[in-house]
Amino acid sequence: MNTALLILFHLILLLAIPPLLPGIINKIKALAAGRKGPPVLQLYYDLFKLARKQVVLSQTTTWTFIAAPVVTLTALLIAGLMVPFGSFPAPLSFTGDLILFAYLLALGRFFTTAAALDTGSAFEGMGAAREVTFACLSEPALFFALLVPAKMSGALVLAELLHAPLTATWQTAAAPMVLVAVGLFIILLAENCRIPVDDPNTHLELTMIHEVMVLDHSGPLLGLILYGASIKLFILCALFLHIAMPFQAATPLGNALLFLIEMPLTAVTVGLVESVMARLQMRHVPYLLIAAILFCGFGFILLVR
Amino acid sequence: MSESHHHAPVLLPITNGQTVPLNRIPILTPDLFQSVVLRELAAGARAVTYFGMKPRHGLGLDLHIALAHDSRNELLLTSTHVEARTVPSMTPVQPQLHLFEREIAEQFGLIPEGHPWFKPVRYHHAEKPNVDAWNRPDDQPILPAVGDFYRVEGDDIHEVAVGPVHAGIIEPGHFRFQCHGEHVFHLEIALGYQHRGIENALLGAHPNKALHLIENIAGDTAIAHATAYCRLLEALSGVQPPIRAQALRAIALELERLANHIGDLGALAGDIGFLPTSSYNGRIRGDFLNMTALLCGNRFGRGMLRPGGVECDADAARIADLQKRLNAGEKDTASAVELLFDTPSVLARFEGKGTLPKETAAALGIVGPAARACGLARDVRHDHPYGLYRFAQLPMSTCDTCDIFARAYVRRLEIQQSIQFIREQAAALPAGPIKTPIAPLKPDHFALTLVEGWRGELCHTLVTDEQGRIRRCKIVDPSFHNWIGLAYAVRNQQISDFPICNKSFNLSYCGHDL
Numbered sequence: 054m055n056t057a058l059l060i061l062f063h064l065i066l067l068l069a070i071p072p073l074l075p076g077i078i079n080k081i082k083a084l085a086a087g088r089k090g091p092p093v094l095q096l097y098y099d100l101f102k103l104a105r106k107q108v109v110l111s112q113t114t115t116w117t118f119i120a121a122p123v124v125t126l127t128a129l130l131i132a133g134l135m136v137p138f139g140s141f142p143a144p145l146s147f148t149g150d151l152i153l154f155a156y157l158l159a160l161g162r163f164f165t166t167a168a169a170l171d172t173g174s175a176f177e178g179m180g181a182a183r184e185v186t187f188a189c190l191s192e193p194a195l196f197f198a199l200l201v202p203a204k205m206s207g208a209l210v211l212a213e214l215l216h217a218p219l220t221a222t223w224q225t226a227a228a229p230m231v232l233v234a235v236g237l238f239i240i241l242l243a244e245n246c247r248i249p250v251d252d253p254n255t256h257l258e259l260t261m262i263h264e265v266m267v268l269d270h271s272g273p274l275l276g277l278i279l280y281g282a283s284i285k286l287f288i289l290c291a292l293f294l295h296i297a298m299p300f301q302a303a304t305p306l307g308n309a310l311l312f313l314i315e316m317p318l319t320a321v322t323v324g325l326v327e328s329v330m331a332r333l334q335m336r337h338v339p340y341l342l343i344a345a346i347l348f349c350g351f352g353f354i355l356l357v358r
Numbered sequence: 359m360s361e362s363h364h365h366a367p368v369l370l371p372i373t374n375g376q377t378v379p380l381n382r383i384p385i386l387t388p389d390l391f392q393s394v395v396l397r398e399l400a401a402g403a404r405a406v407t408y409f410g411m412k413p414r415h416g417l418g419l420d421l422h423i424a425l426a427h428d429s430r431n432e433l434l435l436t437s438t439h440v441e442a443r444t445v446p447s448m449t450p451v452q453p454q455l456h457l458f459e460r461e462i463a464e465q466f467g468l469i470p471e472g473h474p475w476f477k478p479v480r481y482h483h484a485e486k487p488n489v490d491a492w493n494r495p496d497d498q499p500i501l502p503a504v505g506d507f508y509r510v511e512g513d514d515i516h517e518v519a520v521g522p523v524h525a526g527i528i529e530p531g532h533f534r535f536q537c538h539g540e541h542v543f544h545l546e547i548a549l550g551y552q553h554r555g556i557e558n559a560l561l562g563a564h565p566n567k568a569l570h571l572i573e574n575i576a577g578d579t580a581i582a583h584a585t586a587y588c589r590l591l592e593a594l595s596g597v598q599p600p601i602r603a604q605a606l607r608a609i610a611l612e613l614e615r616l617a618n619h620i621g622d623l624g625a626l627a628g629d630i631g632f633l634p635t636s637s638y639n640g641r642i643r644g645d646f647l648n649m650t651a652l653l654c655g656n657r658f659g660r661g662m663l664r665p666g667g668v669e670c671d672a673d674a675a676r677i678a679d680l681q682k683r684l685n686a687g688e689k690d691t692a693s694a695v696e697l698l699f700d701t702p703s704v705l706a707r708f709e710g711k712g713t714l715p716k717e718t719a720a721a722l723g724i725v726g727p728a729a730r731a732c733g734l735a736r737d738v739r740h741d742h743p744y745g746l747y748r749f750a751q752l753p754m755s756t757c758d759t760c761d762i763f764a765r766a767y768v769r770r771l772e773i774q775q776s777i778q779f780i781r782e783q784a785a786a787l788p789a790g791p792i793k794t795p796i797a798p799l800k801p802d803h804f805a806l807t808l809v810e811g812w813r814g815e816l817c818h819t820l821v822t823d824e825q826g827r828i829r830r831c832k833i834v835d836p837s838f839h840n841w842i843g844l845a846y847a848v849r850n851q852q853i854s855d856f857p858i859c860n861k862s863f864n865l866s867y868c869g870h871d872l
Binding site for chain 2: 082085086087088175176179182248249252254255256257258259260327328329330331332333334335336337
């Protein structure tokens with residue numbers, strides 16, 4: 054296939070598919086609880102609705118408050134360009150881009166927390182403190198997770214280290230790969246504010262992590278945040294799939310289909326995890342994240358020993 | 359009670375729902391009143407109600423108190439007349455009186471000197487002009503939660519204010535936390551936003567209109583409050599409701615308990631993000647509300663009770679339908695609740711969190727499932743039985759871990775027992791009429807009833823004047839006793855655990871605010 058077409062495909066996937074994932078998760082959660090649940094396309098409807106709404110701004114906020122959703126979404130979109138989606142190659146890739154990838158996520162987080170502090174609300178400050186505390190632990194876990202494929206492929210380029218050789222790695226070093234996959238799944242849950250770390254459905258401000266930081270955002274700004282959150286989920290799911298699902302179809306088309314099947318399945322898995330367990334108490338969240346670091350770290354040690 | 363003196367007794371023993379002529383209640387001097395009350399409380403009694411009443415003639419204030427020795431199944435009355443503007447506070451010795459003293463000060467301007475945290479309760483004007491205990495002007499409105507809050511000083515301390523507008527569809531109340539990071543040092547709760555003046559609105563209200571007010575004290579406790587009030591009117595008019603009516607009342611009261619306990623367990627699951635029980639119990643709660651609707655046409659039991667009996671009879675077909683629904687409801691509840699208690703991630707959130715030590719709960723005068731979860735054996739149905747509960751005993755459900763788990767577990771046990779109780783009572787429903795006409799109220803009488811609502815003990819007191827009209831009505835909702843228990847339970851907890859602690863008590867704002 055020609056490169057321009059592949060890039061176009063990548064962009065379409067990156068821009069259009071993400072809002073589907075929260076819809077699938079919510080549907081699974083509803084079904085598991087014996088409810089019908091909102092339509093799978095609900096987030097698309099919500100985004101459309103929010104886009105037409107007015108923005109209400111608190112008098113205490115500054116430009117940071119408006120800039121945050123824009124910067125966060127932009128950072129996530131750039132990060133999304135570096136991750137190959139299944140067999141679709143990443144349009145943007147260079148040596149060491151995995152560092153940039155991690156810090157683009159961090160940049161988004163920085164602006165979100167800055168906007169939360171900008172409102173001067175006790176709730177939002179609390180949420181920002183929690184978010185930053187937990188990020189300190191999920192970031193090293195992410196680096197450890199990426200070290201394993203980096204070591205195996207000998208590359209420091211996301212597109213390369215996530216690609217083909219992983220099938221071989223599973224055959225020669227299944228144990229470290231299992232550890233890394235588990236660790237990465239925990240990171241996926243934590244970074245996307247899912248149960249057991251955070252509860253995206255709660256209305257209780259005092260228990261929130263991510264939701265409480267965006268309480269004051271409204272209208273299109275809130276829409277950008279929700280859209281950005283779904284893109285982050287999509288990117289991390291894609292990353293997780295490379296590590297956890299190293300199957301390759303014979304043809305590029307088959308690979309594309311495989312990706313399009315695996316992605317909703319990941320959302321289903323997240324939905325099932327959320328359906329069968331309660332949230333951790335806030336104090337125990339770091340333990341879970343440290344477990345993620347240990348999983349990824351041990352995976353790396355097993356590989357290099 | 360030491361009956362060694364030969365002069366008049368200082369305490370009048372009564373039974374739950376008994377009426378006595380006002381002049382038979384001992385009137386002690388303020389000093390003797392305090393020493394008698396403190397003696398009884400120190401001997402293990404509990405204050406079920408303590409209120410002020412304008413004297414019929416002259417100045418000053420009459421104070422009435424009812425004390426319960428639960429283990430001896432004994433209720434004691436006494437009173438005093440105070441002319442002074444201040445009395446020594448009994449709260450430093452007996453913390454369970456703290457809110458009663460504040461309430462009396464707010465309503466009548468009698469200042470309890472030495473009260474450790476002397477603030478208004480509901481933020482309204484006093485009954486008379488020029489007596490405000492905080493010297494607030496009579497001609498200006500009083501806004502809720504205005505005033506100083508307890509503060510912990512220090513650079514690292516931050517204050518979190520929650521409410522009165524909350525994120526969920528709940529009532530208004532203001533919570534002020536003193537925190538160090540996620541750690542809660544202190545919580546102060548300011549209520550009063552829902553104050554409607556129900557006690558005064560009942561004065562001179564027609565009994566049927568009064569019942570509407572009573573059913574609206576706390577919408578989720580309509581049957582319990584209506585039961586208490588109807589029993590007062592029956593006692594004061596010397597009428598016994600027919601036994602069939604008493605059985606239907608008890609069935610309705612247990613159905614109210616079931617719907618709320620099941621809803622609470624679901625809400626506890628919802629607060630920790632445990633979806634299955636949260637969703638199932640939401641639906642099952644509706645099934646039990648519909649059983650109440652089957653009995654009387656209203657899901658919350660409004661209009662079910664009438665002074666003298668009940669409004670709606672249940673024929674055999676209806677009872678059979680109730681039994682069928684009860685069996686289905688029991689099965690659904692059992693599996694949804696078992697799932698909750700069998701999930702390790704749920705227990706990790708319940709166990710050892712929001713602990714209210716037994717001694718603290720006893721000192722604060724906590725009632726209901728919250729008290730039984732601290733190992734305190736307090737249940738009106740057991741200790742001061744009335745109506746059907748005199749014939750049909752319900753075992754008391756207690757748990758001694760004092761935490762969120764205990765409060766959930768007591769509810770689970772009570773769900774099982776209430777279902778069993780309804781099944782047995784509905785199968786053996788006595789025949790006969792459902793209503794006795796009530797007579798005019800006896801003049802110059804005092805009546806007190808206790809009812810174990812789903813949240814705990816509620817106490818209604820009525821005093822009639824010389825023409826048999828209502829002179830004073832005092833209502834104590836269980837929430838009035840228990841809000842302070844929540845404030846203590848969240849001390850030294852994580853602030854993120856506050857909502858689940860709160861839900862484990864699930865107190866009423868409007869029941870407190872009246």
